[in-house]
Amino acid sequence: MATTNCTITRTATKVFEAIETEEGVGAKVRRSIGTYGLRNLDPFLMLDHTDVSPPAGFSDHPHRGFETVSYMLKGEFEHEDFAGHKGRIGPGDLQWMTAGRGIVHAEVPVTDETEGLQLWVNLPAKHKMMEPRYQELRGVDLPVAEPTPGVHVKLIAGSAFGKVAKVHTLTPICYFDVTMQPDTHVTIPVPSNFNAFVYLMEGAATVGGRDAKQYDAVVLDTIANATTPDSEVHVTTAGDKGARFVVLGGEPIGGALHFPFFSLLCRSWILVLIQTNCRARCPIWPFCHE
Numbered sequence: 001m002a003t004t005n006c007t008i009t010r011t012a013t014k015v016f017e018a019i020e021t022e023e024g025v026g027a028k029v030r031r032s033i034g035t036y037g038l039r040n041l042d043p044f045l046m047l048d049h050t051d052v053s054p055p056a057g058f059s060d061h062p063h064r065g066f067e068t069v070s071y072m073l074k075g076e077f078e079h080e081d082f083a084g085h086k087g088r089i090g091p092g093d094l095q096w097m098t099a100g101r102g103i104v105h106a107e108v109p110v111t112d113e114t115e116g117l118q119l120w121v122n123l124p125a126k127h128k129m130m131e132p133r134y135q136e137l138r139g140v141d142l143p144v145a146e147p148t149p150g151v152h153v154k155l156i157a158g159s160a161f162g163k164v165a166k167v168h169t170l171t172p173i174c175y176f177d178v179t180m181q182p183d184t185h186v187t188i189p190v191p192s193n194f195n196a197f198v199y200l201m202e203g204a205a206t207v208g209g210r211d212a213k214q215y216d217a218v219v220l221d222t223i224a225n226a227t228t229p230d231s232e233v234h235v236t237t238a239g240d241k242g243a244r245f246v247v248l249g250g251e252p253i254g255g256a257l258h259f260p261f262f263s264l265l266c267r268s269w270i271l272v273l274i275q276t277n278c279r280a281r282c283p284i285w286p287f288c289h290e
Contacts, residue, residue, distance in 0.1 A: 008192050008231035012208035014219040026056030032199050032217035041195050042252040043171045045120040057108035063099035065128045067121040070095040071156060075114030081105035085134060092139020094156060096167050100130040124253050127170045135167050150181035160189050173250040180243045185236045192226035194249035203243030206236045
């Protein structure tokens with residue numbers, strides 16, 4: 001970590017590969033956040049890079065206490081929940097679902113090949129039991145910046161380079177999709193009080209002083225008692241293919257227990273949830289058997 005002109009430069013502290021594994025019904029995912037390599041990165045609970053083709057998919061499953069952010073890179077997905085909300089997202093589209101007090105939904109591919117990212121964002125205590133809601137944006141509606149020649153930044157959440165994302169977040173975060181041509185360099189702003197992370201979907205780059213390749217996750221250093229609100233990470237492409245990656249940063253909120261599909265505040269909440277689902281004979285809670 002270094003400080004120049006009142007801006008802190010973030011450095012990489014850990015680099016590891018997101019290993020492919022099976023999830024849902026025959027789906028393949030590369031999970032970075034939410035593994036032994038990185039159990040969580042407050043306020044983020046999970047990041048999956050998905051590769052799904054029919055008939056694979058994610059059948060009915062519940063969420064509670066956090067938000068799921070689905071960002072399509074290729075192909076199309078349909079989603080439907082138990083309240084009747086239904087829709088389809090395609091390349092570049094965004095679905096930001098706030099599960100709040102609870103929702104059951106399914107997500108299935110409707111094209112032969114799909115690729116996307118799904119991020120789970122924890123909710124602050126005061127929002128964990130709110131009514132579920134959706135924010136859905138088409139790719140053409142997401143703000144785009146070109147801070148230097150050969151660098152394209154799409155803003156999913158947060159602000160950078162004079163642009164502000166359109167989605168409203170309950171947890172302060174930034175989420176940028178960055179595409180870089182070969183032999184280019186960019187400095188990405190991230191608030192100094194945010195935990196921050198970079199995941200490479202394509203190519204190779206030097207991130208915060210460490211080399212990273214396709215499917216690598218790069219964790220940036222944390223800043224305790226920062227004297228300035230501004231920090232940044234330097235990225236330079238490596239090789240002749242350029243790079244595409246996402247930059248994630250979030251303000252830590254703490255205080256949550258993360259069980260499969262649920263993020264709640266204490267064990268008593270978890271026990272109540274289990275008992276409630278048992279009484280309802282809910283077939284989707286994996287730890288409940290009568």
